[in-house]
Amino acid sequence: MDNKNQNSLHHVVIVGGGAGGLELATKLGDSLGRKGKAMITLIDKTKTHVWKPLLHEIAAGSMDPDKHELNYLAQAHWHHFKFRLGSMDNLDRAKREISISPYFDEDGEEVIPRRTVQYDTLIIAIGSTTNDFGVKGASEYSIALDTQDQAEKFHRRLHNALVRAQTQQAPVHAGQLEVVIVGAGATGVELSAELHNTTRELAAYGLDKIDPDRDIQISLIEANSRVLPALPPKLSNSVELELSKLRVHLYKGERVTEVTDKGVHTHSGRFIPSVLVVWAAGIKAPDFLHEIDGLETNRINQLVVNRTLQTTLDENIFAFGDCAACPWVGQAGESVPPRAQAAHQQASMLIKSVKCRVAGKAELPEFTYRDYGSLVNLGSYTTVGNLMGSLSGSSLFIEGLFARLMYQSLYKMHLMALHGFWSMALQTLARTITRRSESQVKLH
Incomplete structure (x- = not known):
């Protein structure tokens, strides 16, 4: 597709390549991008993606990140969207334009200068950062x-x-x-x-x-x-x-x-x-979001959104995941909790929302969070959790092997959303085979 045709397409810009943002870019690329119905661009400050719930395993040394990271450029090539490296640091709502800070290499040399990207639909999914509450040191x-x-x-x-x-x-x-x-x-x-x-x-x-x-x-x-x-x-x-x-x-x-x-x-x-x-x-949302170009934020910098996940003051800007404060239906005055399952559910809804906007439909779906429970993995020792009944609302406590399999399935679902079933299955098989001939801990 030539640049002239691309410029006439509805431009969807997704900022943040975490679990939700990358899944959304992949699905929109496979549908709208592949068919030439919209241009999809994903922006992230890093070159590769690792599922955030795995970071504690990388820190402990029980997982080698090189074997689990995904290159954004490769994913973009395979799934018909564009990837741009850099960090969003400003927003001009009047021009429908975001600013991306310069990118420097490990030696401090500027590799990519500051640039701007225009959008028709902007989706912010930059997650959260740890909140140290200003504790000294x-x-x-x-x-x-x-x-x-x-x-x-x-x-x-x-x-x-x-x-x-x-x-x-x-x-x-x-x-x-x-x-x-x-x-x-x-x-x-x-x-x-x-x-x-x-x-x-x-x-x-x-x-x-x-x-x-x-x-x-x-x-x-x-x-x-x-x-x-x-x-x-x-x-x-x-x-x-x-x-x-x-x-x-x-x-x-x-x-x-x-x-x-x-x-x-x-x-x-x-x-x-x-x-x-x-x-x-x-946790808190990144500091630069605080009232960015007048958008409504809460005390931990989250963008306040409606149930459509549109920001309260700009219908062209959506936010989801940990960086958004979305009303939790049935829990008066509370926001949807910052969990991976919430971001996954919101990404699934936003696929429909973006398709509606591209097709010129004014009415958008509204988000209702479904809590399926929580799982906590204690490494090789045990896994415990609670599963929420979809009809009764009751909680079922689980632990041991069944809980471990449920926990592992969450990562498999993420891989399946990015690569499809067969690719996920083959990756799992390959890692199972190679793990038998490797040390069980990273030694450097």
């Missing part, structure tokens, strides 16, 4: 797990700490091999279990001077009175029991007041020594 001395780079950075620090302890003459000192995780939500809980397993695997690979049970400590700090405070108490209790078996130190009802290069201080006066701190407490 949190941004300087702790690592969040919002991106693949951050997860890999933590793994490097963990690996270096273990190697340093192995080669030093002095005995391991307090805090040297202690990991402190702030926030006992799903990310913090899953990371603590993965770390318990992978640190012992790493120690078994020639790090004979390290006694994992004596030298490696994992601490989980939660301001609420129980872990997983957003999930049912029965699930929390089951997870706490499993973590206690792993000898993870739980500090409940403790609020972090300062993070230093030596450890973490809490409001009760407690000090937990550690040079490896992960901040996994709370």
Whole structure:
């Protein structure tokens, strides 16, 4: 298709290549893009995509990201949309134009200059970032797990700490091999279990001077009175029991007041020594969204949207996923929770919405969130969760093998949305075969 014909097409710009944004771009590309009915453009600040719920496994070293990342340019080529590398940092609603900041390489050289992209329909799906609530030292001395780079950075620090302890003459000192995780939500809980397993695997690979049970400590700090405070108490209790078996130190009802290069201080006066701190407490939408070009946002920078997922002040701009505050039907005054299943459901609806707009239809579908429950994976130890009954609304507690299979199926569903059933099945088979001849933990 020549540029003249492309310029006459309805231009759908999707900002953010997370699970929801990439699934949406893929489906719209396969339908509208392939048939030449619209031009679809995906913009993201990174070159590759990794499913965000896997980041704790990358951080712990139980997953090699090179084998699970997807190149955006390749996906765009296969599925009839365009990919542009960069970060959105401004919006001009009058011109229907977004601004993309310059892109620099690892040496600080400018590779791509600042540019603008015009749109007919803009869909913002840039997810969320960790909210450190302005705690002193949190941004300087702790690592969040919002991106693949951050997860890999933590793994490097963990690996270096273990190697340093192995080669030093002095005995391991307090805090040297202690990991402190702030926030006992799903990310913090899953990371603590993965770390318990992978640190012992790493120690078994020639790090004979390290006694994992004596030298490696994992601490989980939660301001609420129980872990997983957003999930049912029965699930929390089951997870706490499993973590206690792993000898993870739980500090409940403790609020972090300062993070230093030596450890973490809490409001009760407690000090937990550690040079490896992960901040996994709370979320917010990226700061640049705050009232961007007059759009309505809430206190954590989320764009306020109607049930059509259109922003309240501009019908040409949609937002979904963690960066959007969408009304939760049946829960007065509450927004749809920031979960992967919500973003997947919203992406599925937006496929229909975009097709309506391209066809010139004024009426758009409205979003109703369906909570199918939650699953928490404690690595190789166990998986627990609750499934919501679609008719009765009751909750069914599950654990063990069945829960693990359900958890694994979530990732398979994501792969199937991006590649189709047969590609997903072949990838799964190939990874199962090759995993038998590889180490079960990343060794560098």
